[in-house]
Amino acid sequence: MMVDLEFISAIADLGIENWNAIAGVEYPFTRYEFLSALETSGAVTAEKGWQPHHVVARRDDRVIGVMPMYIKTHSYGEYVFDWSWADAYQRHGRSYYPKLLAAIPFTPATGPRLCVSDEADRDAVMAAVATALPAHARALGASSAHILFSKPEVSTAWQEQGFMQRVGPQYHWYDRDYGDFEGFLASFSSRKRKTLRKERRVVAEQGLDLQILVGDEISAAQWRFFFHCYQLTYAKRSGHGGYLPEAFFAQLAATMSENLVMVVASHGNEPVAVALNFRDQHTLYGRYWGCVREYEFLHFETCYYQGIEYCLREGLRHFDPGAQGEHKIQRGFTPILTYSNHFLADADFSEAVARFLDDEKQHIAQYLREASAMLPFRRGDE
Template sequence: MSEVSPADWDACANPAGRCNGGSYGTSSALPGDSLGVLRPAYNPFVSHAFLSAVEKSGSATIRTGWGPRHLVAKIDGRVAGVVPCYLKSHSQGEYVFDRGWADAYERAGGRYYPKLQVSIPFTPATGPRLLVRDGVDRERVMEALASGLVALCGVSKASSVHVTFAREAEWKLLAQHGFLQRTDQQFHWHNEGFAGFDDFLATLNSRHRKSIKRERRDALASGITIHWLTGKDITEDAWDAFFEFYMETGSRKWGRPYLTREFFSLIGETMSQDVLLVMARRNDRWIAGAINFIGSDTLFGRNWGAVEHHPFLHFEVCYYQAIDFAINHGLAHVEAGAQGEHKIARGYLPRTTYSAHFIADPGLRRAIDEYLKRERAYVAEAGRELAELGPFRKGADEAP
């Protein structure tokens, strides 16, 4: 991140500025925007503060297999656009899985690594990837960044470029530059202008409404209290407690703790106003918590952990408290991270996520292209079927 100043990077990453004091906005259209690319709402993950913390903390470095190769476009010597990009020696910490592609290619005698990864390390959250400042020809710069990624692939002797959790408009643009299109799904909650959690519950059918009420009651039955910490309220003691939770989750056989303890101190110093810790307390000590990041229209849920395990506490801390916070602060969406069909019963419905993949080898490209055509059809059908399982009332005849 040292090649671009924080001011220049953030002018491209978040041209609308950051959320401030609970005043949240939305994406805004730009004049002459024929690509359909809106100025994105504030996204904390593409900020200089977040990305530099990931690198400075030793979490994403050459040593850990994330060599920074950020792409920069300039007009008359001035930074006009940037792309967060990494030269990778593995496929860990990405959440869009290509290990099968790598194994098949290497069995056939190819060399899949290194590859280029355009993403936010360890963060399966949708956001802008081709970052362009205001006051320039947006289409021209985005086209240049897309072409630049293809050129960087050749210069870096990489097998491929993978742009993951991009916005749909970027996904379509990249397809015009030879990137293959991939879809997947996550489960997101949408705020219909609710005045409170009870308003949300009123939209559910009776069975799910009763179930959520019971889960929330049972989660706090052992004298547990829930606390929202943000800004200056997040002390180093709170970070110590949360890091213990994070490492406990990472110690399980399916987990891996990619982030170092220093990472959390760094974001506490530079962007604590964009962080929400939902912490559970019992017998005068922290026992569980979840870290969330606050955008101008979205609350992004990330990591969770606990040192005491109580029924439904995970749902309360990660899902229901996130909904409460979003309603109270006028946020339109909650993205609760990767995977988890159990989220559907709690009001989080399937939403499509987008990634784009440039494959240099023609043979591998053809094979992956055929695979992705089938996968996209499967993802679309699965999304339709899962949406039918939603907890919301189907007709006016069912009383709230």
């Protein structure tokens, strides 16, 4: 099958109907509405090191595949850390940037990257893209091409196409037919169950109330409060106001409200903390958190326990609470592997990185075995 590829500098060049006809609207982060909001709000621009460079695959002038991609001039906002690779290039008098990156900006959530029409041969489209990306990277003077947070089987397919595979840890919750939150707690050992119940009790004893709002239930005032908290979180962690402008969230509220779930914590009538999640038919994705006042255990309640309760109530089987956070394990989030794939144009660096990735994979496998032993669930006849 002949596949023709082009690279577009704005998702609007393809349009919402053409893009969503291939990417669909189920997974929120490849929706046209999400990616367009990043561009029109100014969150991703060439000046900010995120130049849109999306892949469009065609057959006989008909779009059969799309993949969000960017020309990057730094490695911020990716969550698959390659700073050491960039440093090695610099030490040898080479430039690691620009690079090509197929990813969802600022979003370390596993999901589709190369989206292919149901009527097209997926393997043929992937083979065409895998062949084109290295040549395209060289033509642009880019050091490399990367595909981040693919599903395991897709990552393996990229590996078979010559893209090195890298793994990393995250911590996800899965519904094991718990029924409700008490059923979830019943799966814990007695000591761990008491600890979690104490955390939730302390939150209530501090006079805190929590409310879950979905889509159009979120008021303009609550959006303003959320953005204030979002900026406070980044100011504390990174010394800046965050990667995403207020206009980005306003556009999401207007165009894909059905994917948005907000948890607001209040003390009396005053909101004090907030978490914003995304959802699809099967998964809740925890994304942003912030507070104006610190309360004991409030982060766990707002970001984890309320999300689990929501999943159980709404029939969502999976809760991805975001990157990092080993403290999630003792609260019932299972250590899992995430997957990315990488091509480096320089043969010597590619060989060195391949050795590094093999060693890293062994260390992470050992870590996951040890981390899984920290899960709070009952064992044997407990």
